[in-house]
Amino acid sequence: MKRLSLLCAVLFVALTAASTLFAAQVRVYVSEFAVTGAANKDELKSTLQTLFASRLSNDSVLSVDSPVGADVLVKGSYIAFGKVFSLDAVAKDPSGRVIARSFQQGESQDELIPAAGKLGQSLAAEIAAKVKPGVVMVPQQVSQPVPAPVPVPVSDVVRPSAPQQAADVVKASTTSDIVKPQDLTRTASGGWMSQRLSGTLIGIAPGKTAADGTRDFYVADEQALRLYRKGEGLKLVAEVSFSPGDRVIAVDSADLDGDGTPEAYLTVLSGDSLASQVWVAEKDSLKRVAAKLPYYFRGIALNGKDYKIYAQQMSTDKDFYGDVYEVVKNGDRFDLKNPIKLPRFGYLYNFNQFRDASGSVCTVVLNDDGYLIVYSAAGEELWRSSDKFGGSETYFKREDLANVRTTGDPFRWVFLEQRITVSPAGEVIVPKNEGMFVIGNNRAFKKSSVYAFTWNGSSMDEVWHTKQSQSYLADYLYDSTRKELVALEVVKKEGLLDKGASMMVVKRVE
Amino acid sequence: MKKKVLAVSAACALTAATAVPALALENEFHGMFRVFGTISNYNDGGSGQILPTDTGAYSTGVLKYNGVDPKTKSFVEQRARLMYIAKANDDLKLVTHFEIDSRWGDTSYANGRNGGGAVGADTVNFETKNVYLDFNIPSTPMNFKVGIQPIVDSYKGIFINADAAAALATAKLGDGSVLVGFSRLDDADTFTLGSATATRVASTPGKAKRDLYIVDGKYNITKDVKVGASYYLLNVDQTAAAAYDYMLHTVGVNAEVKLAPLTLDGFLLYQSGRSNGADKIDLNGWAANLTAKGKLGPGTLKASFLYASGEQNGTRDDSTYRGITNETSTANGEHSFYESDMMIMFRNKMNITGDRAIVYNVKNVIGGFVGYNANITPKAFANVNAGFVATDKSNDDFGTGRVNGGGHKSNYLGTEINGEVGYKVFDNLTASLQGAYVFLGDYYKDTVGTAANPDDPRNPYVGRIMLNYAF
Numbered sequence: 013m014k015r016l017s018l019l020c021a022v023l024f025v026a027l028t029a030a031s032t033l034f035a036a037q038v039r040v041y042v043s044e045f046a047v048t049g050a051a052n053k054d055e056l057k058s059t060l061q062t063l064f065a066s067r068l069s070n071d072s073v074l075s076v077d078s079p080v081g082a083d084v085l086v087k088g089s090y091i092a093f094g095k096v097f098s099l100d101a102v103a104k105d106p107s108g109r110v111i112a113r114s115f116q117q118g119e120s121q122d123e124l125i126p127a128a129g130k131l132g133q134s135l136a137a138e139i140a141a142k143v144k145p146g147v148v149m150v151p152q153q154v155s156q157p158v159p160a161p162v163p164v165p166v167s168d169v170v171r172p173s174a175p176q177q178a179a180d181v182v183k184a185s186t187t188s189d190i191v192k193p194q195d196l197t198r199t200a201s202g203g204w205m206s207q208r209l210s211g212t213l214i215g216i217a218p219g220k221t222a223a224d225g226t227r228d229f230y231v232a233d234e235q236a237l238r239l240y241r242k243g244e245g246l247k248l249v250a251e252v253s254f255s256p257g258d259r260v261i262a263v264d265s266a267d268l269d270g271d272g273t274p275e276a277y278l279t280v281l282s283g284d285s286l287a288s289q290v291w292v293a294e295k296d297s298l299k300r301v302a303a304k305l306p307y308y309f310r311g312i313a314l315n316g317k318d319y320k321i322y323a324q325q326m327s328t329d330k331d332f333y334g335d336v337y338e339v340v341k342n343g344d345r346f347d348l349k350n351p352i353k354l355p356r357f358g359y360l361y362n363f364n365q366f367r368d369a370s371g372s373v374c375t376v377v378l379n380d381d382g383y384l385i386v387y388s389a390a391g392e393e394l395w396r397s398s399d400k401f402g403g404s405e406t407y408f409k410r411e412d413l414a415n416v417r418t419t420g421d422p423f424r425w426v427f428l429e430q431r432i433t434v435s436p437a438g439e440v441i442v443p444k445n446e447g448m449f450v451i452g453n454n455r456a457f458k459k460s461s462v463y464a465f466t467w468n469g470s471s472m473d474e475v476w477h478t479k480q481s482q483s484y485l486a487d488y489l490y491d492s493t494r495k496e497l498v499a500l501e502v503v504k505k506e507g508l509l510d511k512g513a514s515m516m517v518v519k520r521v522e
Numbered sequence: 523m524k525k526k527v528l529a530v531s532a533a534c535a536l537t538a539a540t541a542v543p544a545l546a547l548e549n550e551f552h553g554m555f556r557v558f559g560t561i562s563n564y565n566d567g568g569s570g571q572i573l574p575t576d577t578g579a580y581s582t583g584v585l586k587y588n589g590v591d592p593k594t595k596s597f598v599e600q601r602a603r604l605m606y607i608a609k610a611n612d613d614l615k616l617v618t619h620f621e622i623d624s625r626w627g628d629t630s631y632a633n634g635r636n637g638g639g640a641v642g643a644d645t646v647n648f649e650t651k652n653v654y655l656d657f658n659i660p661s662t663p664m665n666f667k668v669g670i671q672p673i674v675d676s677y678k679g680i681f682i683n684a685d686a687a688a689a690l691a692t693a694k695l696g697d698g699s700v701l702v703g704f705s706r707l708d709d710a711d712t713f714t715l716g717s718a719t720a721t722r723v724a725s726t727p728g729k730a731k732r733d734l735y736i737v738d739g740k741y742n743i744t745k746d747v748k749v750g751a752s753y754y755l756l757n758v759d760q761t762a763a764a765a766y767d768y769m770l771h772t773v774g775v776n777a778e779v780k781l782a783p784l785t786l787d788g789f790l791l792y793q794s795g796r797s798n799g800a801d802k803i804d805l806n807g808w809a810a811n812l813t814a815k816g817k818l819g820p821g822t823l824k825a826s827f828l829y830a831s832g833e834q835n836g837t838r839d840d841s842t843y844r845g846i847t848n849e850t851s852t853a854n855g856e857h858s859f860y861e862s863d864m865m866i867m868f869r870n871k872m873n874i875t876g877d878r879a880i881v882y883n884v885k886n887v888i889g890g891f892v893g894y895n896a897n898i899t900p901k902a903f904a905n906v907n908a909g910f911v912a913t914d915k916s917n918d919d920f921g922t923g924r925v926n927g928g929g930h931k932s933n934y935l936g937t938e939i940n941g942e943v944g945y946k947v948f949d950n951l952t953a954s955l956q957g958a959y960v961f962l963g964d965y966y967k968d969t970v971g972t973a974a975n976p977d978d979p980r981n982p983y984v985g986r987i988m989l990n991y992a993f
Contacts, residue, residue, distance in 0.1 A: 327745035420554035452552035454993035
């Protein structure tokens, strides 16, 4: 009997101690994380939830598996921009009042778990300080006049170092049942967007800027070259069309003759051969300067310096033959000089160069699979992106009867790549088109964004990227003087009967 | 103890499985889907040569074609192909290619290729065309392709254009390249060239076989001038029949020159060999081609000439040019001349299972072809072609002689005219109407009917509507 009494006493003491111990801990429930900008979103949501819940627990805070009966509800978010990420967490009491808020950020996935640990510790400490088990400390209401909200400049550009807070709840306006957009011709950053342009446009290049600030743009689709003038609006000034047997695949511009008006270098496939043309804006018309040039053209500012036209040739069996050359204008002739040897995967349409801190030239290339690769001057691969970039729907075809039995197509499809721009500051700017139905030669990009990177000597660090657009980016140009990105977006693809539609968008890169 | 070991093993396996990072494979897909609706008096949806002189009596390996009264037939066939490429990295990929063929209404609930088009469908009809590794040796200019793969020669396919088990090594050297390869075409104790009905026995791998050795070089002299040379060795090692025991050496040269606005290309092939056994037959064949094409208006004009030698009398010397054939199907040509753009005289590049032609195997033929294809609008296109075809030697390669004796009246096989109008519904989807008609030549004069009432075979024709989706 004594033994039984002793056992009961011990059990009572133990139970009392345990209940006291548990009662001394704040019960916290961690909900699923919101994940933005990362692959495997669904997997990450629950993984981060588990990870964070276990790291939140300590002597004062107990992580529980159900929100029922919890003293504190913690909601977290994971935002990734390239390799840089931010873990944010907010703790609220059951009535929804914010008790604590904290964040951790890191620069690679290796830092994710340590960051979760640090965030857990800091949030747990803050919760323990403000919450008694079963009692939530409510911050005192301060009856001070609320200052008017300071307008925060909104930007089209997202920078990894300053992730933008996304609101979970959008509150309806109480002033009106009708929400009016501010100005349809303005982007969030105060940039500009054009009216709807007919046709599925494929390329854009800058023309002349007049003294009154109006700017000309050469814009091309597969069968025409247009000259647009941007003042207050965008006005079609001139247009020339080509034969159905000709196919325009690119437009670039540069002022090679130094007369102050950039010429438009139009890469044209005529049948199975290159028959490129050079046009120039003359008052309100387009004048052809040269024709039947057997070159592909691309305007590139190597190392972010002078904007020049480069060319590559086609051979009887190779789509891009030999080295890339600089184009020089000698009178009426266009000659090739200064060959550039490119590293593996490099050809005219997928490369640019920048200088690293030591002044050595590095070549950056988008490979066939869309990975951004940085090569040293010696051709050694230094870095390769984890994400895919580029992506173009512009292509041309060459007869390929040798493989028709296998491919079922008498033609070989050759896709061009998005231009890579290097700014004078050394930023490497590259677009990224995405889409579900990008299989083989079937390309249907649906979304786009433009990214900028800098070279830190070992890898590329993301500097900014534009907000994702719900349209395919056909081409773009970056104006480093104005800090503007001029994007040519296809808002409606060509259909069976209609020609589709495009739009020009100017985004401020501040 | 046993349970503990199992538990520990399971835990280790689970740990290992979760610890192994996901393979960074790049998945690449290509494919096509094509539907043909065909109306024709000669095409029966099968493959192989048609003999306009055939009066209906079925003979081995040859289509039953009633040259006197060919019935109009209409059928619809389809082909789907799916290519999956698993890229492990920039230098290594596995290429697989599959095919599903059906003729509407053919079979259902069956096991076998080229079926499943009858009501109910549900047929095991999945064919594997290619499975091979394609890899580079890093830091070298060497590329290897090993496995069952497409092989096409440098002679527009008239020697070999087929899927075959092979190991090919290519070295890129500046503006040139050299390919060295080996392909095992057959591995069987007995087989008979040119006939699938032979007693093919394959009980002893490697005992009797047919191998192809390839050496092929190309060099770009400039961007507009390319030359090439080749040596192909066909080793037919069939010991049961001396006629099928020989080595055939094929050497060739080819070139392509662009003289804007014209592009000229052509080749010359010469074959030599001698069969073993008592009847030592000297094999000496040759083939040649010259093609010119250039931009004209909104389209391209093309003219082409082809010669492939034939044999007059079939004695100990045989001067027939011969491309690679298979020994496992009645349609035994594993080569082609798609550049002709013919639809009846030669195999057409868009043919699927219904693949009939008068000159199915390229041999004993002289042909001249002219064609024009144009883009009417960026989406609409049209092309027309004409072909003028004769035999080199007046033998029975393309039909029997006159029923009242005297062989063939002429070597002229016939004139084909064909045309196509099409529309690019989407970038990848093309719809087109095609038609072809052959005016048979005097080669077929009085070759059907009876000696008392000789007649000419009816002219073949075909009309097709095609939907072609390729990605």
